[in-house]
Amino acid sequence: MGELIEHLREGLPAEAILTDPDVTRSYANDMASFCTAGAPAVVTLPRTVEQVQHVMRTATALRVPVVPQGARTGLSGAANAADGCIVLSLVKMDRILEIDPVDRVAVVEPGVVNAVLSRAVAEQGLYYPPDPSSWEQCTIGGNIGTASGGLCCVKYGVTAEYVLGLDVVLADGRLLKTGRRTAKGVAGYDLTRLFTGSEGSLGIVVRAVLALRPAPPQQLALAAEFPSVAAAGEAVRQIMARGHAPSLLELMDRTTVRAVNAMARMGLPESTEALLLAAFDTPDPAADLAAVAELCTAAGADQVVPAEDAAESDLLLQARRLSLTALEALRPATMIDDVCVPRSRLADMLEGTAEIARKYGLTIGVCAHAGDGNTHPVVCFDPADADEARRARESFDAIMALGLELGGTITGEHGVGVLKKEWLARELGPVGLEIQRGIKRAFDPLNILNPGKVLDA
Amino acid sequence: MGELIEHLREGLPAEAILTDPDVTRSYANDMASFCTAGAPAVVTLPRTVEQVQHVMRTATALRVPVVPQGARTGLSGAANAADGCIVLSLVKMDRILEIDPVDRVAVVEPGVVNAVLSRAVAEQGLYYPPDPSSWEQCTIGGNIGTASGGLCCVKYGVTAEYVLGLDVVLADGRLLKTGRRTAKGVAGYDLTRLFTGSEGSLGIVVRAVLALRPAPPQQLALAAEFPSVAAAGEAVRQIMARGHAPSLLELMDRTTVRAVNAMARMGLPESTEALLLAAFDTPDPAADLAAVAELCTAAGADQVVPAEDAAESDLLLQARRLSLTALEALRPATMIDDVCVPRSRLADMLEGTAEIARKYGLTIGVCAHAGDGNTHPVVCFDPADADEARRARESFDAIMALGLELGGTITGEHGVGVLKKEWLARELGPVGLEIQRGIKRAFDPLNILNPGKVLDA
Incomplete structure (x- = not known):
């Protein structure tokens, strides 16, 4: 370990090397539950590409594992430390290098916080869509590492679709440039996309060229209350089959609605089995919402409540954004799943998850990016109760098995990590x-x- | 060679194996000029995944090169035969297996012709955007191989953005499934994107899950005449900087305009230095076109002519689609380049190309996907004139060097191939x-x- 620190000091300033175990320990985990994490040997906080290269050269020379980290808001343990590793935190590389409205690109360092970038481009009439729930904390580097999604994906797609080019420091410290800043380009294999979602296992992203879009109009939302998840699922089917392009199409089940009310007194309808939120940022959102309201009613909605204005829409969105936190408050611990199924199978996924909750005798609340078929079943349990903890883990696995059975994937946007x-x-x-x-x-x-x-x- | 054919016959019906040299020779080339091509040992036309696997197992066992082919409309020689190779033509695997309007996906075999798929999904109110110029002939497998573009990319992106999942036969005959049919998914490295654009060098695509969109409204176009490419480039800058989302933004230079008139008597304005075509498929295209017309005029357009209706718009589009053919008719041979630069550098690219044409004493017509910065300089020459042929090749290289200098790529959508x-x-x-x-x-x-x-x- 002495040799490691000495080697690191040759290319990093003192303040970029943390070795106090009380400090380094605080870098051991991301936000995933029940994922193993080791004790880092050292935490490094480089500010330049050269410093990152020095860390990787050192790691290669001494055969020391490196765990790259952003804001550690991940939900799969992908940023958890390994015993004796170098934690390579990119949070100090947080400069927005360029925003170009003609080329519609931003060039950023990996430590830029998603919300900081989103606001900076908005000032120029531009839009960086990817909006993971943690967008106020999470970094672009972390978003690229997990190929993060968010609420806007049903219309605007995921992070991967906005990464045009990367500078990557390879395991041995060499610098690789991938991709482009042009709108199109097919020269060689698409390494940009290969790194995106690779969870820090192929290289260290030190710079990214991101695609931007023109800012859309302010979105307007509605809430529809359904007597069953099957009815809500049918509404989603109809909305998508009719060619609508909502900017948001989210679902909260009964458990989630009640949890949000309990936490924030939002006044959401407690009798509903499934609350569907839809929004449009089209030129005439009210007309689109009216059409969707009709489809919801035809699918069996008890009530459809359109937001009067942007402020009311924001409130609905806020309720959805509170879901995970609210569900976390129900029991001492939670495990958040991230199964994505073809959207035509959404109702099957929701009903199957409810069946799993019954079978294992657990509370499992579900919020979902319904338009994408991406569900987040949240298994609530007490880890101090060994039997309940076992059931929680088994139900978590049963949910993934169900997702695969329905033609889906075990992870729509959170990644694989350790979990x-x-x-x-x-x-x-x-x-x-x-x-x-x-x-x-x-x-x-x-x-x-x-x-x-x-x-x- | 006897051994090879014998081996192939064990897993392929007789009609799927072509050995007559007069026939196999006709499979030697795609549509690229001046790319070396060898004589195939055999052409295979499998109809099933198992037959493709048999071809690859045979190739591996006997160490015979395999050249996959679609419609051979490619422009880089990527589908050209190698001496003694097995040509693996996928054109008989041409079934559309599924079109699902809720999941908005199509599942297809690689030999499906782009236009056939486009029309089939249109019948269900859906849209498969990628539209390479050869869309009436080219296959989806070929489109995936080159990650093809087209005219719609400025709004809808390229082929790669529509490929969700693939079945791929690997070099040794194993079958690999990549990706998903869900809207989102981040399980493992993105192999789907790695195969897309790999020009048949990593595996044989035998099945693809493609993303579809709802059909947009019919587009409406305008034509703007500019006294210089610099003025046209400035208009493109302004259109994109103001946040417009044209469904098409194309440019034809003076040489191209005259060539199209000469071929098809389209009545395009011969005195223009640059003709810009813009189209919108928004809810109110006339309003969007009016705004763009104003920007064109401010940038120096001599005249702006909006299409009265869809028929007139189609005529403009047809003129653009004729560009390559018309330029090809100017001289005995052409070399088509495919340099993509940041769209802010479009005018620099066009002026630089004109300078290269002067320097080498050649006719070089340019049509461009202007909104993407993707230019197609077409070098026209007589291969029988050795000096002119040399100058053609040198100017072609000079164009790529210029593209790289301007921060661009040597290929926006045609691929690398041999060329x-x-x-x-x-x-x-x-x-x-x-x-x-x-x-x-x-x-x-x-x-x-x-x-x-x-x-x-």
Whole structure:
């Protein structure tokens, strides 16, 4: 360990190297529950590309594992420390280098907070859509690492669709430039997309060229109350089949609605089995909402309440954004799942999850990016109760099994990390796993980049 | 060769194996000029995944190169045969397996023609945007291989953005499934995107899940005449900076306009230096066109002519679609370049190309996907004139050098193939090239998949 610190000091200033165990311990975990985490040997906080290169050269020379970190808001343990690792925190590399309204790109360092970028581009009439729930804290580097989603994806897609080019420091410290800042480009294999969602296991993103869009009009929302998740699922089917392009189409189940009311007295309808929120940022959102209201009613909605204005719309959105926090408050602990199914199977997924909750005798609240078929079942339990904790883990697995059975994926936007690596093998199958491991070896032959995550058994 | 055919016959019906040299020779080339092509040993036309697997197992067992082909409309020689190779033509695998309006996906075999799919989904109120110029002939498999673009990309993006999941037969015949049919998914590395644009060098796509969109309203177009390419470039800057979302923003230079008139008597304005075509498929296209017309006038347009209706709009579009054919008719041969620059540098690219034409004493017509900064300079020359042919090749290279200098890429949508592999090395740099070759080795250790293309020196 003395050698490691000494080596790091040759290329990093003193303030960029943290070794006090009380401090380094605070970098051990992201926000995932029940994922193993080790004790870092050192935390590094580089401010330049060269400093990141020095960290990776050091790690390669001494065969020390490196765990890259952003804001550690991840939900799969992908940023959890490994014993004796170098934590490579990118939060000090937080400059927005450029915003160009003609090329519609932003060039940023990885530590820029999502909300900071979103606000900066908004000032120029531009829009950076990806909006994970943690957008006020999470970093662009972390968003790229997990290929994060958010609420806007049903219309605007996920982070991956906004990453045009990257500068990446490789495991051995070499600097690789991928992609482009042009609107199109097909020169060579798409390495940009390969790094996006690779959870820090292939290289360290130190700079990103991001695509921007023109700012859309302010969105207007409605809330529709359904007597069953099946009816809400049918409404989602109809809305999408009729060619609507909502900027948001979210669902909260009864448990979630009540949890949000309990936490924030939002006055949401407690008798509803499923509350569907839809929004449009089109030129005439009221007309679109009226059409969607009709479809909701035809699908069996008890009541449809359109927001009067942007402020009311924001309130609805705020209720949705509170869901996870509200569900977390129900029991001492939660496990948040992230299963995405074809949107035509949404109701099957919700009904199956309710059945799983009954079977295991647990509270499982579900909020969902309904338009994407991306559900977040939140298993609420008490870890001090061994039997309940076992049931929680089993129900969590049963939810993923159900997702795969319905033609879905074990993770729509949170990533694999530590939490789901056994399930990844199941989703990919033996050929997929072998091919993916071949790619990992091509980038990281010494297996020093975020070992024990994603594909690493 | 006897052994090869015998081996192929064990898993393919007689009609799927072509060995007559007069026939196999006709499969030697795609539509690129001046790219080397060898004589295939055999052409195979499988109809099933198992048959493709048999071809690849045979190729691996006997170490025979395989060249996958679609409609051979490519412009970079990526589908050109290698001497003694197996041509693996996917055109008989041409079934549309599914179109789902709720999940907004189509599942297709690789030999489906782009226009056939586009029309089939349109019948269900859906839209498959990618529209390469060859859309009436080219196949989805070929589109995936080159990550093709088209006219609609400025609003709807390129092929890569519509490929959700793939079934791929690997070099050794194993079947790999990548991606998903869900709207979102981040389980493992994004292999779907890695195969898209890999020009048949990593595996054989045998099935694709494609994302669809709701059909937009019929687009309405205008034509604006500019006294200089600089003025047209400024109009493009303003249109994009003001947040407009045209469904088409195309440019034809003076040479192209005259060539189209000469071929089809379209009555385009011959005195213009640059004709800009803009279209909108928004709810109120006339209003959007009026705003764009104003920006064009402010940027110096001599005249702006809005189409009266959809029929007139189609006529303008048809003129643009004729550009390449019309330029090809000017001289015995052409070389079509495909340089994409940041759209803010479009005018620089166009002026630089005109300068190159003067310097080399050649006719170079340019049509461009202006909104994407993607230019197609077409070098017109007589290959029988050795000096002119040399100048043509040099000017073609000078155009790519200019593109890189302006922060662009050597290929926006046509791919690398044989034509640009030396330039790919230049664009990627030594680290990029080495990493990309590592990926190629991981998928194709025997280098039997489309050897001599893309990265293969």
